[in-house]
Amino acid sequence: MGRQVADEGFVRAYARHAVADALYCCAATPQDAERFAVIAEGAGGPRRPVRWAPMDSAPAIAEAGCLFLAGPNLRPAAFLRRGYNQRGYSLCGLTHTIASAGAMDAIGDLLLAPVQPWDALICTSRAGRDAVERQLQEVAAYLGQRLGAPPPALPELRTIPLGVDxxxxxxxxxxxxxxxxxxxxxxxxxxxxxxxxxxxxxxxxxxxxxxxxxxxxxxxxxxxxxxxxxxxxxxxxxxxxxxxxxxxxxxxxxxxxxxxxxxxxxxxxxxxxxxxxxxxxxxxxxxxxxxxxxxxxxxxxxxxxxxxxxxxxxxxxxxxxxxxxxxxxxxxxxxxxxxxxxxxxxxxxxxxxxxxxxxxxxxxxxxxxxxxxxxxxxxxxxxxxxxxxxxxDWQVIVKAYQALWAELAERRSNAAELVPLTGDVADPWRIDPFQQFAAYPSRALRADCRVRLTSEGLWDLEAAYASPHIKYAAQSLPTVEEARSLCRRLTEVPEWRADDLVRHLPPDRQPIAFRGLVWLAKYGIVTILD
CATH class of the missing domain: 3.40.50.2000 (Glycogen Phosphorylase B;)
Structure with missing residues (x-):
């Protein structure tokens, strides 16, 4: 389809023509970044390093300065950035079809998400841009009526066509x-x-x-x-x-x-x-x-x-x-x-x-x-x-993209911030499941809960990590080495406060291990007491 052809063409063209010391690939896994590197190497451009920016890591994305998304849905990325630094980098989306329900919803969400003046949505034609503007104007007018306040400012729209070699x-x-x-x-x-x-x-x-x-x-x-x-x-x-x-x-x-x-x-x-x-x-x-x-x-x-x-x-x-x-x-x-x-x-x-x-x-x-x-x-x-x-020609189009991104970078240093950061930073459309569904369980794990190792805990630990029923979510659990270290501490001192038990781990792993105590209790490895 045209969209896939255009997206693949852009990746190859950017790797070939972009003026940059390094290429960044924002992707879910390092394997995705490796595939991107193969495409970049085959594009015929100058050799330069390819760096992986995990999709859920705002600090890694900030190194690139701008996150380009091959679609109009900027909301999730805007809320991710909001939890880090709203001036940390720019967001830039792109329209393909704008007639699907998903695309229409994404365009309307631009008025609700923390999109900033240093963000933009590229429209590939003047007619397409007009269609986007008409929808944004309708949504903005409704929000003004619904909330009794002036309608939100429209996001930056820029017309840049697709290209070919x-x-x-x-x-x-x-x-x-x-x-x-x-x-x-x-x-x-x-x-x-x-x-x-x-x-x-x-x-x-x-x-x-x-x-x-x-x-x-x-x-x-x-x-x-x-x-x-x-x-x-x-x-x-x-x-x-x-x-x-x-x-x-x-x-x-x-x-x-x-x-x-x-x-x-x-x-x-x-x-x-x-x-x-x-x-x-x-x-x-x-x-x-x-x-x-x-x-x-x-x-x-x-x-x-x-x-x-x-x-x-x-x-x-x-x-x-x-x-x-x-x-x-x-x-x-x-x-x-x-x-x-x-x-x-x-x-x-x-x-x-x-x-x-x-x-x-x-x-x-x-x-x-x-x-x-x-x-x-x-x-x-x-x-x-x-x-x-x-x-x-792609060389012309890539230059236009980079000129836009440079303009957005300049704005980050002096434009007024919209929706300044206060309170909770989570995406209100996709809040923490343990917040949204807090009424479901009998109780919730607290920092002051007491944790003990069960009599079968050490044996059950190895069996739990061998279960085929956890393979789909292994990266969301504590590593087996981290779990073993928690169990060793519990053999040395039979009872710990939950927050103290995980404190020896690196700071970025402590929330994973703390949450993982519930999983260990699920498999009968530990007991959690109020």
């Missing part, structure tokens, strides 16, 4: 010849190319494009072909594509490449004369494939929709086909069904996409122009390739 998109004559021979595309025939997910409800309904190509086929002497290269989620979707292609574009030769493997993805651009993408879906905010197409030097024909409006200059790099939707107020029923979980995400976006109009006649006219004018195709392709290198 423009040098990787080189069309070759041998690839062109091979693919066109495979499909039976003659030297005078014209081939349009679509690359991406093949889904009418979750990506782009192909029917209007089929209609436009059929009308174009009736107006030109050139034989028209459409190559659809991508991925079908299931066989039913593929049957539907093939059925409507035969129904709406009987004069057009339609070829399908699915699944689109990596080598085919590199080569398929060479087969085409121009690129098409009639996106009509709110699940997308940017759209990476038109950038890939212009990087390959193809003229593009796209819907005037979301990030495509930023990418493609109408009449210069290709053509943008006008779109139409109902005005605000026309989709309240769709929103309610999505909010209540009646319609899952893909059904919600699919229904909304049915009401995105696409100018079939304008698309047909653009197809004819591109089919009949080789000079136009060349000029638009050259223009697009130059634009891709100037604005969308």
């Amino acid at each position: 423009t040098g990787a998109y080189t069309r070759r004559e041998e690839d062109r010849a091979a693919w066109r021979a495979r499909f039976g595309i003659g030297p005078e025939d014209i081939a349009a190319l679509y690359v991406g997910r093949l889904s009418a409800h979750a990506k782009a309904n192909p029917d209007p494009l089929y209609m436009a190509l059929e009308r174009a086929a009736q107006r030109t002497s050139r034989k028209l072909h459409l190559i659809q290269a991508g991925w079908f989620h299931n066989a039913g979707l593929e049957r539907a594509f093939r059925t409507t292609a035969a129904q709406f574009a009987p004069s057009v030769a339609v070829h399908v490449v699915s699944p689109l493997e990596e080598e085919a993805h590199r080569q398929i651009w060479s087969a085409a004369d121009f690129f098409v993408s009639p996106s009509d879906n709110i699940q997308e905010t940017f759209g990476l494939t038109p950038v890939e197409a212009i990087a390959a030097g193809l003229p593009v024909l796209v819907s005037d929709w979301d990030g495509y409006r930023d990418t493609v200059r109408d009449g210069i790099d290709g053509f943008r086909i006008p779109t139409l939707t109902p005005a605000a107020g026309g989709g309240g029923d769709l929103a309610v069904r999505h909010a209540l979980g009646i319609d899952r995400y893909d059904l919600y976006v699919g229904k909304a996409s049915l009401f995105t109009g696409f100018d079939v006649d304008a698309c047909a006219e653009a197809c004819v122009k591109l089919a009949e004018d080789a000079g136009l195709r060349q000029r638009m392709g050259d223009s697009g390739r130059a634009r891709a290198r100037e604005f969308y």
Whole structure:
């Protein structure tokens, strides 16, 4: 999917182009950081150390200065930082789809979380940024009414597009010849190319494009072909594509490449004369494939929709086909069904996409122009390739990211802090389970509780740590060495206060060992008395 491609591309690009003495990987395990290091080493950039910052360690993250998250959910990270130092580092999120319930909730939470002026959310397109702003304004207005106070300040939003490695998109004559021979595309025939997910409800309904190509086929002497290269989620979707292609574009030769493997993805651009993408879906905010197409030097024909409006200059790099939707107020029923979980995400976006109009006649006219004018195709392709290198190459995008992060670092030193630290610092949406569920047990472990070793304790200790029922949570327990040291102390002095018993351990391990006394009691190793 586009998000995964973009995220992986960013990791490789950052490792290759970032101006930094070291690379930091914020991850759950050191093994994750090791995998990141392998990717970084293979990216072709300068050799530099990769340092692991545990996801739950604010001091480790602070060494990097900024935590970049490939999504809009900043709330958990903001509360983690709040327990350390709110000026310790910046947070920077990124939008992909903003139509899912999870993404919408994360965006709304930006007004409730301790997000600071030195944090930011990167929006990949102007249209996507506008959509985020509209939701934030609605949530802010509601909070103002609900709490009887001025609405919270909106977080920093910055528009930076996704990028591609423009040098990787080189069309070759041998690839062109091979693919066109495979499909039976003659030297005078014209081939349009679509690359991406093949889904009418979750990506782009192909029917209007089929209609436009059929009308174009009736107006030109050139034989028209459409190559659809991508991925079908299931066989039913593929049957539907093939059925409507035969129904709406009987004069057009339609070829399908699915699944689109990596080598085919590199080569398929060479087969085409121009690129098409009639996106009509709110699940997308940017759209990476038109950038890939212009990087390959193809003229593009796209819907005037979301990030495509930023990418493609109408009449210069290709053509943008006008779109139409109902005005605000026309989709309240769709929103309610999505909010209540009646319609899952893909059904919600699919229904909304049915009401995105696409100018079939304008698309047909653009197809004819591109089919009949080789000079136009060349000029638009050259223009697009130059634009891709100037604005969308990863080297340019990484520089824009680092410039933003430097700006945020400057703000940390002088901007006023929002939600100053007072009292409890825990995330109120995810509080300590032993706080939230304090009414469940008979009693709770206190510092002054007395701890004794049971008669079977030392034998039971080894058996307890060998149990397969604890392996999933071993890192949350005292280590076996720590537990043995606790038991040794209890053999030397038969009864201890709970807090004194663990005091010989390093300070950062004492809370784990103190909590672990309950686990030791669970397995009959110790007895805890009031």
